[in-house]
Amino acid sequence: MMLGTVRRFGVSHALRATAPRSISARLATQLPKWQAPSTISSLSATRSLHSSFPRLSAATAQAIVEETEPSKPAIITEFSDLAGENLIHNKIIKNIIQPDRMNLKTMTEVQSLTLNEIVKGDDILAQAKTGTGKTLAFLVPTLQNILNDPSVDVSKVGRRSARTAPSEIRALIISPTRELAEQIAVEARKVAFGTGLIVQTAVGGTQKRAGLAKIQQEGCHLLIGTPGRLKDILSDPWTGVSAPKLNTLILDEADRLLDQGFAPEVEEIQSLLPDPTKVDRQTLMFSATVPREVLQMVRQTLKPNFKHVNTVREDELPTHQRVPQKVVYTRGLENSLPALLELAQNWQARRDNGEELRPFKAIAYFNSTAETKVSADAFNAVARSSEFRQSSMRNMKMLEINSRLSQAVRTRSADNFRKAREGILFSSDVTARGMDFPDVTHVVQIGVPRDRETYIHRLGRTARAGKEGEGWLFMHPGESDVYRKRLGRLPLKVDTALESANADLTRSLSNDTPVGKIVSQITEGLAQCDNATKVKSYMGQLGTATGNFNSKREAIQALNQMFISSYNMQTLPELSPRLMQQMGLNRIDGVSVGDGTRQRREGGFSRGGDRSRFSRDGDRGERGGFSRGGDRGGFSRGGERGERSGFSRGERGGFSRGGDRGGFSRGGDRGDRSSRPRRSFEDSFNDDFRF
DNA sequence: AAAAAAT
Numbered sequence: 001m002m003l004g005t006v007r008r009f010g011v012s013h014a015l016r017a018t019a020p021r022s023i024s025a026r027l028a029t030q031l032p033k034w035q036a037p038s039t040i041s042s043l044s045a046t047r048s049l050h051s052s053f054p055r056l057s058a059a060t061a062q063a064i065v066e067e068t069e070p071s072k073p074a075i076i077t078e079f080s081d082l083a084g085e086n087l088i089h090n091k092i093i094k095n096i097i098q099p100d101r102m103n104l105k106t107m108t109e110v111q112s113l114t115l116n117e118i119v120k121g122d123d124i125l126a127q128a129k130t131g132t133g134k135t136l137a138f139l140v141p142t143l144q145n146i147l148n149d150p151s152v153d154v155s156k157v158g159r160r161s162a163r164t165a166p167s168e169i170r171a172l173i174i175s176p177t178r179e180l181a182e183q184i185a186v187e188a189r190k191v192a193f194g195t196g197l198i199v200q201t202a203v204g205g206t207q208k209r210a211g212l213a214k215i216q217q218e219g220c221h222l223l224i225g226t227p228g229r230l231k232d233i234l235s236d237p238w239t240g241v242s243a244p245k246l247n248t249l250i251l252d253e254a255d256r257l258l259d260q261g262f263a264p265e266v267e268e269i270q271s272l273l274p275d276p277t278k279v280d281r282q283t284l285m286f287s288a289t290v291p292r293e294v295l296q297m298v299r300q301t302l303k304p305n306f307k308h309v310n311t312v313r314e315d316e317l318p319t320h321q322r323v324p325q326k327v328v329y330t331r332g333l334e335n336s337l338p339a340l341l342e343l344a345q346n347w348q349a350r351r352d353n354g355e356e357l358r359p360f361k362a363i364a365y366f367n368s369t370a371e372t373k374v375s376a377d378a379f380n381a382v383a384r385s386s387e388f389r390q391s392s393m394r395n396m397k398m399l400e401i402n403s404r405l406s407q408a409v410r411t412r413s414a415d416n417f418r419k420a421r422e423g424i425l426f427s428s429d430v431t432a433r434g435m436d437f438p439d440v441t442h443v444v445q446i447g448v449p450r451d452r453e454t455y456i457h458r459l460g461r462t463a464r465a466g467k468e469g470e471g472w473l474f475m476h477p478g479e480s481d482v483y484r485k486r487l488g489r490l491p492l493k494v495d496t497a498l499e500s501a502n503a504d505l506t507r508s509l510s511n512d513t514p515v516g517k518i519v520s521q522i523t524e525g526l527a528q529c530d531n532a533t534k535v536k537s538y539m540g541q542l543g544t545a546t547g548n549f550n551s552k553r554e555a556i557q558a559l560n561q562m563f564i565s566s567y568n569m570q571t572l573p574e575l576s577p578r579l580m581q582q583m584g585l586n587r588i589d590g591v592s593v594g595d596g597t598r599q600r601r602e603g604g605f606s607r608g609g610d611r612s613r614f615s616r617d618g619d620r621g622e623r624g625g626f627s628r629g630g631d632r633g634g635f636s637r638g639g640e641r642g643e644r645s646g647f648s649r650g651e652r653g654g655f656s657r658g659g660d661r662g663g664f665s666r667g668g669d670r671g672d673r674s675s676r677p678r679r680s681f682e683d684s685f686n687d688d689f690r691f
Numbered sequence: 692a693a694a695a696a697a698t
Contacts, residue, residue: 176695204697228697261695368693403695429694450694543693579692 075112079104087119088144091194096140102190108133109311115141118284119148121247123306125254125285125298129318130460132311134286135252135434138173139188142248142284143197146170146221151245154196164198164219169243172273173224173250174266176257178203178407179414180434184252185224197221202229202241205407215241227257227265234272246273247281251301253433254285255453258297270301288318288460289453317490318456323463325471326495327483331502333541333558334566336446336474337375337522338500338515340364341382343444343472344424345518346498348392359422360396362442365458367450367548368540369402369428374533374567375446376400376426378525385524397423403430433457436464444472447541448479448548452486474501478554482547506565526567534567542575546583556590 079096082088096102107115110128117124118141128134146152149170175181181203188199200215202225212233215223220241223230233241249270251257257266273281283302290298312318319325330336347360366372379398382388397420401413410430417425418437425431432454440462449455455473462469473492475483496502499515509516526534541559549555563569574594575585585591 178696208697226696228695232697256695265696432694454694539692541693545693547693575692583692 077107077112079107089147092191095191095193110134111137113309117307121282123283123302124309125306126309127290128311129320130288131464135184135187138250138284138286139191142171143192146197166215166220166241167244169220169223169246171222171248173252174257175226176253177430178205178226181224181226188222201225202233204229212239227262231265231269244274249281250284252286254287255290255294258294289456291453319459320463323469323471325492327473327492328495328498328501329477330474333476333562334505335501338518339474339498340444342498342500342518352392358441361422361440362444363425363427363440363461365427365445367447367544369404370536370540372402372426372428374529374537377529381525381528382521395422400426401430402428441469446474448475448483455487476558478549478558481550534569535573538563538573552585553588556588560590
């Protein structure tokens with residue numbers, strides 16, 4: 001049973017000048033007592049029964065070592081064993097294993113397999129599944145290496161007047177998000193407690209001057225940050241923050257940092273660091289996913305003799321076997337939120353019936369920030385209703401996080417969700433990677449994610465540290481092409497149990513069926529969201545849906561239906577001709593065309609320029625008493641709905657200027673196809689795929 | 692107009 005591999009590139013190792021003497025000589029030779037011949041089979045049995053955390057079996061580690069480094073003794077698998085070998089500082093080990101501290105015993109595969117290599121000073125690309133302790137894998141040896149460096153002065157512990165210079169940075173960790181940087185810092189401080197090592201952060205959204213002052217006053221050995229702020233601080237000579245003695249550069253979520261969006265900034269940061277030919281440094285890259293596209297970048301950035309530590313077997317996927325993954329085809333885009341509520345209610349109902357289930361703690365992922373907001377607002381409104389507060393759902397916290405919120409709110413949401421026993425975090429991809437929220441039972445992805453890696457990382461927010469969890473994907477049938485292309489090989493099973501996923505929400509539903517109740521709760525919740533937010537959500541989803549759907553026409557149709565029937569809006573957002581041109585929507589029915597002047601008058605519907613947070617300003621979306629007015633109190637679905645479905649048959653008159661079909665046209669002509677040859681391939685791809 | 696990330 002081959003669980004992990006260490007691959008070596010090149011022939012020789014460039015050992016750092018400061019590297020401690022012969023590490024292999026210090027390695028533990030004794031194997032842990034549970035390395036009995038039966039260990040491997042009993043280990044796997046234990047794993048499936050209790051879904052215990054997949055630790056590295058000593059026998060496996062031995063096998064790996066034998067294969068790659070025949071002369072070396074066993075790899076250490078217990079944190080406590082690191083003490084006897086003088087490999088890791090006693091204080092660090094205490095911090096890790098003491099019950100009143102981190103309370104960990106056994107190392108994970110990725111931790112065991114990278115420790116010696118990192119202490120040695122080698123460059124590493126480490127790949128391991130989500131939630132298997134990658135952070136600790138690079139923190140422990142990196143902090144140890146700083147302690148090993150004789151030029152590092154840690155004697156200043158506790159002395160108030162003494163200070164370490166802000167130019168003493170020995171290791172730098174780059175993270176793709178602010179929250180992840182902060183989370184890594186929290187863990188680093190736990191590991192470094194009492195050692196005298198100073199850990200600092202540099203992230204955006206915080207007061208630059210205050211953060212800078214802190215680094216200047218206290219000094220810094222390990223700096224953790226996000227690309228923008230790091231670049232800002234390191235490029236400004238006046239800050240005094242610099243890293244002339246940098247030994248270690250770590251890219252957490254390396255593939256993300258090396259992709260299109262981040263690579264230029266990361267390169268700039270590297271250019272601000274000392275020349276690696278003058279000051280030898282190691283570079284460490286960690287991630288659960290390393291797509292082929294970035295391998296070239298990885299090779300360019302690492303030394304030629306870097307090692308690839310991969311604990312994900314070649315024949316398996318970087319998702320956990322113990323995470324059931326389900327895909328739900330929703331009738332329309334408007335069915336997602338009811339289906340989410342139903343999922344939560346079903347789970348809580350089962351708990352009420354005495355089933356031993358953990359409290360429902362879910363993250364709902366959306367592809368646009370505005371959709372995240374509408375959904376969070378709607379669920380927050382639902383949670384305020386008396387019906388909800390009298391149900392078994394009453395303790396659920398509804399939280400929101402995305403990059404458009406102020407950093408203070410983001411941090412508060414993340415903290416509250418960490419603490420929450422049960423609830424739903426409505427999230428964009430800010431939390432998709434690396435974030436460690438304890439006890440997440442469900443990850444629900446609404447809409448097909450932008451790529452396979454995103455799916456895997458989002459899913460990885462559950463089933464962490466040996467716990468169980470489940471993944472759900474709610475998607476519109478119109479996304480079938482990208483679904484197959486991006487997620488085709490992943491083990492998703494179709495689930496049809498959620499009734500509200502399939503209900504026709506363009507018609508009235510009886511309020512006394514379970515589905516009717518769920519739908520009316522969502523409808524009431526959405527009614528309390530402001531119109532400007534709904535319009536932004538439409539526009540945001542337009543951006544992703546036109547890319548995700550098999551045809552643009554289908555995307556528009558689905559979006560319009562959601563906007564009218566579920567958001568309860570009367571007038572479609574207008575798209576400027578320029579935007580329509582850009583998006584290739586010129587020949588698509590159902591698009592509301594604006595002339596570009598009106599949008600400025602109608603504040604709520606603006607697009608260009610208004611990059612502010614979701615402003616509640618001038619509630620101008622509510623025009624002419626269309627929405628929310630009147631005595632809708634009871635949400636009488638009957639008449640209202642009937643009226644609306646009438647609209648769909650073309651009785652809307654001037655409702656949308658882009659043709660009289662209002663987006664509900666079911667006609668067969670796919671006008672957009674001929675204009676976009678790329679479609680034909682995707683369409684033919686779709687032909688042999690049926691639901 | 693579509694995550695994120697400096698002001």
